[in-house]
Amino acid sequence: MRSVFDTGPLETVFTMKHLSSIFPSILVLGVLLCLPVSVHAGQRQFAFGKVWFGAKEEIEKIQDIKGTEYLLSHKYTLYFFFAGVYLSDDGYVLQPKSSYGSYYPNSEESIKEFQRAGLLPSPLPQYSIPIWQYLFGYSLWIVVAFVGCGPLLKLLIRRLSGKQFCHSCKLELTPSEIEMRVCGCCNARL
Numbered sequence: 001m002r003s004v005f006d007t008g009p010l011e012t013v014f015t016m017k018h019l020s021s022i023f024p025s026i027l028v029l030g031v032l033l034c035l036p037v038s039v040h041a042g043q044r045q046f047a048f049g050k051v052w053f054g055a056k057e058e059i060e061k062i063q064d065i066k067g068t069e070y071l072l073s074h075k076y077t078l079y080f081f082f083a084g085v086y087l088s089d090d091g092y093v094l095q096p097k098s099s100y101g102s103y104y105p106n107s108e109e110s111i112k113e114f115q116r117a118g119l120l121p122s123p124l125p126q127y128s129i130p131i132w133q134y135l136f137g138y139s140l141w142i143v144v145a146f147v148g149c150g151p152l153l154k155l156l157i158r159r160l161s162g163k164q165f166c167h168s169c170k171l172e173l174t175p176s177e178i179e180m181r182v183c184g185c186c187n188a189r190l
């Protein structure tokens with residue numbers, strides 16, 4: 001008979017894995033960019049300098065489940081391509097006390113059983129993924145936004161304001177000064 005605390009097969013949190021199943025088109029580009037880099041078989045990860053490609057799982061303890069060998073934990077995964085591309089919240093998992101960093105992939109049913117047995121509260125305690133993990137997880141887009149939108153925004157503001165300034169005295173130029181190509185204040189040529 002299946003025990004109440006039979007949680008099924010145990011899986012270890014992996015630090016990195018290939019993106020092949022997640023972002024096939026990105027992988028092609030990633031492989032092209034990684035050609036000069038040696039890939040070690042069985043390493044489940046490849047590095048380009050200090051930049052990472054792949055997925056990184058994080059598991060964090062929420063609370064001890066008294067009288068059992070388990071910790072109620074939650075898991076999330078960070079996906080990298082140069083920088084963070086995506087963060088997925090994987091929800092609650094059971095983690096064995098004896099093997100930190102491992103978890104049971106099919107924890108859901110066991111968690112319900114622990115709740116029915118009164119070992120876990122219902123609803124389960126809330127957890128939150130730290131904001132810096134989100135920043136890390138989406139860092140690629142933050143970089144893209146800064147690099148791509150910074151100059152564009154500057155240009156747009158300049159266009160919208162329609163103002164021009166003297167490069168020498170930094171004062172605003174009048175339309176006639178712009179036409180004459182000479183600053184009326186400091187006589188600098190524009």
Ligand SMILES: [Zn+2]
Nearest residue numbers: 166169183186
């Ligand atoms: Zn001037």
